[in-house]
Amino acid sequence: MNIGSAAKMSGLPAKTIRYYEDIELIQPARAGNGYRDYSQTDVHRLRFLQRSRSLGFSIEECRSLLSLYEDKNRASADVKELALAKIEEVDRKIRELKSLKSTLSALASNCHGDERPDCPIMDDLAGRRL
Amino acid sequence: MNIGSAAKMSGLPAKTIRYYEDIELIQPARAGNGYRDYSQTDVHRLRFLQRSRSLGFSIEECRSLLSLYEDKNRASADVKELALAKIEEVDRKIRELKSLKSTLSALASNCHGDERPDCPIMDDLAGRRL
DNA sequence: CTTGACCTTCCTGTGACTGGAAGGAATATC
DNA sequence: GATATTCCTTCCAGTCACAGGAAGGTCAAG
Numbered sequence A, B: 001m002n003i004g005s006a007a008k009m010s011g012l013p014a015k016t017i018r019y020y021e022d023i024e025l026i027q028p029a030r031a032g033n034g035y036r037d038y039s040q041t042d043v044h045r046l047r048f049l050q051r052s053r054s055l056g057f058s059i060e061e062c063r064s065l066l067s068l069y070e071d072k073n074r075a076s077a078d079v080k081e082l083a084l085a086k087i088e089e090v091d092r093k094i095r096e097l098k099s100l101k102s103t104l105s106a107l108a109s110n111c112h113g114d115e116r117p118d119c120p121i122m123d124d125l126a127g128r129r130l
Numbered sequence C: 001c002t003t004g005a006c007c008t009t010c011c012t013g014t015g016a017c018t019g020g021a022a023g024g025a026a027t028a029t030c
Numbered sequence D: 001g002a003t004a005t006t007c008c009t010t011c012c013a014g015t016c017a018c019a020g021g022a023a024g025g026t027c028a029a030g
Helices: A003-010 A014-022 A039-052 A059-070 A075-108 A120-125 B004-009 B014-022 B039-052 B060-070 B075-107 B121-126
Strands: none
Touching: A003 A014, A003 A039, A014 A039, A039 A059, A039 B014, A039 B039, A039 B121, A059 A075, A059 B121, A075 A120, A075 B075, A120 B039, A120 B060, A120 B075, B004 B014, B004 B039, B014 B039, B039 B060, B075 B121
16 A cells, blocks of 8 residues: 555654655565565554554654564563653653743743733743742 | 853753844844854843743744734734733633643543553543543 | 964765656557 | 747755764873
8 A cells, every 4th residue: 555545544744754665664675666566464563653653652662562562472560661751751741831831821820921021930040039 | 241140040951042143133233353242232122032932932932922022013912912812822721731640640540550561541542432 | 383273165975755857658539 | 930838857955853973182090
């Protein structure tokens, strides 16, 4: 199947699929006319990549997951370890963003937000305490 | 003052300060020896940039904030609008990450995580329902 | 005089793509 | 058969916000 169909079936843009080939995540066959020719297995790999990327795994993590995926003897512990580390990471990001939000909210709620030029947000950005 | 001192006082790496000059966020004077020469005003701008970047504003948003900062007649409403939009954005990211986390947690808690090869995380990544 | 810290410019790399140009191939319509 | 449209190819550049490093000039201390 051509790259357009593989794109539709995997939910990835054709550009991205070519990029994944470039960094050697997939090696599709080539048809006589030079077009890439994707098998059902290729499409499975692409869907796997789409799903794991959407879960926030980096390309290199996806590469690890993929090799675990192809390894029939892998231990589920190896996979779980990656997942738990990713959960930690996501949790850290959430905490950072929450703290950011509360700072921004405090600034915004102290700002009258009218046509006057004085503004507590600006005062904070300029380094003055609230 | 030299870039090293400006870096210490602003909390920004020298590399970053040079980059900010490159994209025309600051225009320091030059000393006779070709070294950049930062005034107190320059350092204020740098601290302003450091703070607003750390609050999650993009470079272009910082550029807007800076021009509002230098405009003595700006309305606090303009500043508040930028802050509220940023809060929205942060909130959206938090929601996305939370949903991501709950998906990952569900997968991980269903995974026995031992030496056996079968693994619900893999099953999900491969496109099979739980 | 030499050492070492600091400064300069310029070039490259990061992550994960995205956009676009130039041109060949396949398909649909007339 | 000619034409038009769509799909495919490769290759190059751009994104964002810097970071790393090379090659070389400058300055203060010992």
